[in-house]
Amino acid sequence: MKDRSLVQIALYAAIFAVLGLLPKFDLPFAGGVPITAQSMGAMLAGVMLGAWRGALSIVLLLFVVALGAPLLAGGRGGLGVFFTPSVGFIVGWVAAAFVTGWLMQAMRRQSVLASALIASVVGGIVVEYAFGIVGLSLKAGLSLADATKACLIFIPGDAIKAVLVALIAQTVARGMPDALLSRHV
Amino acid sequence: MISLYLAERTWLHGVPAGWKLLALALVSLFVAPFDALAPMAGLLAATLALYATLGRPALRQIALLRPMWPLIAILLAFHWWRGDPVLGVAVALRLLAMVLLANAVTMTTRMDAMMDAVEPLLRPLALVGVSPRAVALAVAMMIRFVPLLFALWEALGESWRARTGRRGGWRLLAPFCIQTLRLSHHTAEALAARGGVPGTLPRTRRQ
Numbered sequence: 001m002k003d004r005s006l007v008q009i010a011l012y013a014a015i016f017a018v019l020g021l022l023p024k025f026d027l028p029f030a031g032g033v034p035i036t037a038q039s040m041g042a043m044l045a046g047v048m049l050g051a052w053r054g055a056l057s058i059v060l061l062l063f064v065v066a067l068g069a070p071l072l073a074g075g076r077g078g079l080g081v082f083f084t085p086s087v088g089f090i091v092g093w094v095a096a097a098f099v100t101g102w103l104m105q106a107m108r109r110q111s112v113l114a115s116a117l118i119a120s121v122v123g124g125i126v127v128e129y130a131f132g133i134v135g136l137s138l139k140a141g142l143s144l145a146d147a148t149k150a151c152l153i154f155i156p157g158d159a160i161k162a163v164l165v166a167l168i169a170q171t172v173a174r175g176m177p178d179a180l181l182s183r184h185v
Numbered sequence: 186m187i188s189l190y191l192a193e194r195t196w197l198h199g200v201p202a203g204w205k206l207l208a209l210a211l212v213s214l215f216v217a218p219f220d221a222l223a224p225m226a227g228l229l230a231a232t233l234a235l236y237a238t239l240g241r242p243a244l245r246q247i248a249l250l251r252p253m254w255p256l257i258a259i260l261l262a263f264h265w266w267r268g269d270p271v272l273g274v275a276v277a278l279r280l281l282a283m284v285l286l287a288n289a290v291t292m293t294t295r296m297d298a299m300m301d302a303v304e305p306l307l308r309p310l311a312l313v314g315v316s317p318r319a320v321a322l323a324v325a326m327m328i329r330f331v332p333l334l335f336a337l338w339e340a341l342g343e344s345w346r347a348r349t350g351r352r353g354g355w356r357l358l359a360p361f362c363i364q365t366l367r368l369s370h371h372t373a374e375a376l377a378a379r380g381g382v383p384g385t386l387p388r389t390r391r392q
Contacts, residue, residue: 002381002382003373003376003377003381003382004369004370004373006319006322006323006326006376006382007326007369007372007373007376008366008369008373009323010323010326010327010330011327011330011365011366011368011369011372013323013327013330014327014330014331014333014334015334015361015362015365017327017331018331018334018335018338021331021335022338037355037358044362048362060323060324060327061327063320063324064324064327064328066299067296067299067300067303067324068189068190068291068294068295068296068299069189069296069328070189071331074252076249076252077189077291078189078287078288078290078291078292079209079287079288079290079291080249080284080285080287080288080291081284082287083213083280083283083284083286083287084253084256084280084284085253085256085260085280086256139276139280140260140263140276140280141220141264141272141273141276142260142263142264143267146263146267149263150259150260150263164355164358167359168358168359168362171359172359172362172363172366175359175360175363176363176366176367179362179363179366
């Protein structure tokens with residue numbers, strides 16, 4: 001079991017990185033707005049792996065980024081990203097994946113679609129923005145209210161991503177039920 | 186894989202990774218409480234001077250700041266609106282200087298040297314049963330997975346195009362997840378067949 005967990009942690013860290021390297025998706029149902037897929041990575045890791053493994057996969061990704069790999073969207077990486085104003089969002093992915101995974105496990109009796117959507121919204125948006133806004137406020141010397149205003153425009157995009165993650169989770173649950181590890185163990 | 190590392194050797198390449206990390210940590214602690222314009226301008230000037238001593242390839246890396254400009258602009262606008270544009274400029278200068286300094290460490294330190302430098306920090310993990318060698322294995326596996334998954338995505342995209350004539354985009358995500366999980370089962374089996382994750386007790390002794 002331990003071998004499998006380690007492989008899955010590494011796998012989702014890599015999926016997170018690959019999502020950042022892909023060209024932007026044009027979303028037909030949002031007026032063709034291009035979005036980067038990467039911020040889905042934390043929701044996806046939590047929904048698929050559960051709390052601990054999901055959070056550890058993000059920790060692994062951030063560790064490799066800190067070692068110098070340019071794996072964040074737009075080819076960003078290295079120690080520099082931890083000194084940008086968006087560091088709160090980057091560190092927040094760990095907590096976001098954890099809370100998403102924890103909620104997913106807590107709602108294991110509900111439908112996959114509904115629980116994945118709720119877990120992604122709470123973990124990937126509420127928790128993620130709490131970290132991001134505090135980080136921005138500290139790094140940029142803005143008040144919390146101003147930092148919140150500066151972040152609001154990104155929320156609709158992330159809401160779409162939460163819906164996408166829920167749809168993906170449902171498809172995976174149908175196609176390969178034992179792949180949804182947050183529902184087993 | 187693309188790398189932020191500078192292949193051409195500079196004097197900063199010769200400084201041990203541990204010292205560079207320590208210096209970066211000290212500078213970031215030291216400048217955090219300052220909000221005055223002059224010291225922050227000095228910090229950025231010193232950082233740019235450091236880049237100048239590293240030569241032309243290093244100076245070219247300053248272009249990496251480009252994705253930060255919109256955020257810096259928003260930040261300045263907010264401070265302006267709040268009636269303290271000088272503070273805004275000071276904060277922006279500190280951000281730019283620290284990002285450049287951190288990047289200077291990254292571009293002059295090989296990933297394996299960085300890994301060796303932080304290894305002692307991972308040692309306490311052994312207390313909770315995680316071997317530093319397992320961490321090293323996870324890092325290696327992840328780095329190997331990235332090109333593999335990229336190829337997998339490309340293959341899925343090609344077959345989607347063959348069937349529909351269009352780009353798959355987000356529709357590929359669910360099959361992608363299923364395929365990658367299948368890949369992870371095989372990898373875990375292969376790992377178990379070769380003795381499993383290092384640093385864990387042999388199976389027979391765990392009950």
